[in-house]
Amino acid sequence: MDYNKTLSVIIPVYNTERYLKRCLDSALAALPDNSEILIVNDGSPDQSEKIAMEYFEEFPEIIRYFYKTNGGLSDAKNYGLNHAEGEYIIFLDSDDYIDPDMYNEILNEMKQSGAQLGICDIDCEYETDGSSVISHCYNPNRGSVFFQIIDTPLVAASWNKIIHRSLFNGLDYPTGLNNEDVAVTPIILARANHCVIVKKPMYKYVQRPGSIQNSKFSNKRFVIIETTNIAIERAAELPIHIQRQIKGSLYIHQILGVALYPIRNQQFFKRYSMIKEYMRKVNSCFDDFFQNRYVLDNGLMDNRKHRIFKRLSVILLKRKLYLATSIFFEFINVAEKINAQMVKKGHK
Structure with missing residues (x-):
């Protein structure tokens, strides 16, 4: 052409x-x-x-x-x-x-x-x-x-x-x-x-405040489940090992990432409600999600702190312990705020 x-x-x-x-x-x-x-x-x-x-x-x-x-x-x-x-x-x-x-x-x-x-x-x-x-x-x-x-x-x-x-x-x-x-x-x-x-x-x-990625988080962002599903369906044209790598990447960086970051940053009761709704949709759409080896190994290559956070999060979500997950996320959020304040003081 x-x-x-x-x-x-x-x-x-x-x-x-x-x-x-x-x-x-x-x-x-x-x-x-x-x-x-x-x-x-x-x-x-x-x-x-x-x-x-x-x-x-x-x-x-x-x-x-x-x-x-x-x-x-x-x-x-x-x-x-x-x-x-x-x-x-x-x-x-x-x-x-x-x-x-x-x-x-x-x-x-x-x-x-x-x-x-x-x-x-x-x-x-x-x-x-x-x-x-x-x-x-x-x-x-x-x-x-x-x-x-x-x-x-x-x-x-x-x-x-x-x-x-x-x-x-x-x-x-x-x-x-x-x-x-x-x-x-x-x-x-x-x-x-x-x-x-x-x-x-x-x-x-x-x-910037107000952009699509930084606007107030809502369940409209659960659309990531739909776009991930489209990508997995489209990947059917590719060799099986490539399909697995694409699915693994989307599972951990897109699907799991929504729970571990934007949902985690919500206020406690909203977070608990959103985790329940979101993970029910995930489990309904991706019945192999918690059997996927990339999800199970998530955090393996991170530093010790991030590895523990990701592995514990996966365990709690897999067992559908959503209240415990929300409590765990609350401790993580508080710890991160304290660490940020200490770092800020250290630079003064």
Whole structure:
């Protein structure tokens, strides 16, 4: 297939007027030759359209602007894919930004090795306190490059991965569902002939109040069960050992991760109620969940403190001791707060 452009950067936009200029400036600075930026305005009611139009009028050879009625992030991503002309695809969240070397550096590594996919680390920037945490895109304790990438909490992210267009064949983002990347990215990773890892935090992942990931947690986020199920069904096209690795990764980093982190951080009674509801759905949808060896071994490669936390959590959840789980999580939360206060005092 002939491609008109080298790279298509797809930027879905919805209510991010405060961040959009920084995002677009960073994309323009990083854009390789003969590449394009697609701004997909998903019916945003704020001033995002005005900002996007200003950039489109200034850079008409580079930027393509599309307005569509609101259909959600999945719909905006599908729309961008259907209009992209690049041989390679990457997404960029409109409230995030990137280093100027990101796209060229990953593409150069990919072309040198003939890889269909390239990935980099991310820099999580927290608006509330100005802190920053580097998250690696790979797990060095795993063997193959695929397994190193698949066995991480951010495996599903679409914005730190440059992907050859052909890997999207027959795949779309499930319209109307959040956590949409979970249903697509693991399959793309498995399809790639080879993946390259650039061990630099070139993607700036802004953690802001009000974003989808940081908004008030509710049982709407249980949609992760549905998107995980879609990914497992789609993985049926792949070799059985790859299917097992994908399922194991999704079970521990997506399904179990929701219980161990966002649900754990709720107030006690809400936490207890949500654990019961969530785990009943998990057990109903995934009857092999607590027999899966990745779930049973979860935490094996962590430090002692995290290993104990994860292993005890799995034991309690497996036995459906949800009240005991909520109490255990309360002790963990209190301990973490005390530790954070001690660390803070130590820096004064």
